Amino acid sequence: MNNGSHADAQIVIPRGVNRVFPFVSQWMKLMDKRGSVFPNSIESCEKSIDKLRTSIALVDEEIAVVPSSVALLTGFVPQYDGALVVKPAFGSGGLGIHSFPSADDPRIRGIANLSRNPDIPLYQHFLLQPMATGAGTDHRVVILNGRSIAATTRRARTGSFITNGPNANVEAGAPTGAITLAEQAAHALGLRFAGVDVIRNDDGFAVLDVNCWPGISMTEEVTSVDIASALIESLVQDFRVAHS
Structure with a gap:
């Protein structure tokens, strides 16, 4: 949009916008109505x-798939055997991923408590997986x-x-x-x-x-x-x- 005018893109390739997808999906719907072509549908x-x-x-x-759980959001850590991986649900590039030797590691509880703290705005949940x-x-x-x-x-x-x-x-x-x-x-x-x-x-x-x-x-x-x-x-x- 520029000075009230717009230019319709014929082909649109989104890139790296996982965390703001609610906004991007609305934009994709608008561009779809204008006849733009995307690599993937909004639904997919x-x-x-x-x-x-x-x-x-x-x-x-x-x-x-590698098994996944978000039970830690309630403060309960699923008792997977062995080492565990905790990762942000909308993460990319390896950012925010941590490993722990077992489900008994108190640091996992710390993440659970962080997720439940109403004073800390979290814009995504975390997944817990057994280490592959x-x-x-x-x-x-x-x-x-x-x-x-x-x-x-x-x-x-x-x-x-x-x-x-x-x-x-x-x-x-x-x-x-x-x-x-x-x-x-x-x-x-x-x-x-x-x-x-x-x-x-x-x-x-x-x-x-x-x-x-x-x-x-x-x-x-x-x-x-x-x-x-x-x-x-x-x-x-x-x-x-x-x-x-």
Whole structure:
């Protein structure tokens, strides 16, 4: 909007707006009415913004996930065995993620109490998960139109389990099982474009996270796949069909 006028965008690719999605969804609805084309529908994005909702949606479709709980918001910590991970439901980039050796760690209770304090405004809830058996290594799979177009394996730096943080090691390629699961997850959520994080857990792979507007620069750099061009070309074709 500029001096009362507006310019309609034909193709719109949102980026990194998980925490303000209620605003973005209203904006997407407005642009949709004006004929703009998006990589994903509003409905499919809503399923993948909140990590808990994503997990529930995938479980409903019988897709393997890392178990999740938000019971700590009531002050009760689920008694998962072994080490635990606590993460913000709308987080990204590895920010705000913490690990604890067991459910008995008093620091987890501290997070629960923080979440219940009416004097501290929290704009998101926290998830608690058992530490995956493959923690420290995971696979980012970029999906476009139902299939993987690029995949990487990410390894956390020494002393960390966070694979998408600074100084993590990223290399091209991922196991076939991880890629297949990622494609199934994107399909289950109705996402045509997605970044799906898959981790080894117990005897197989499990979905760790799904992003409906993933960052692609690192994946492009490591794999030499021009993801941006492929996405734009696909959206241009959609726009032409919609307005033919």
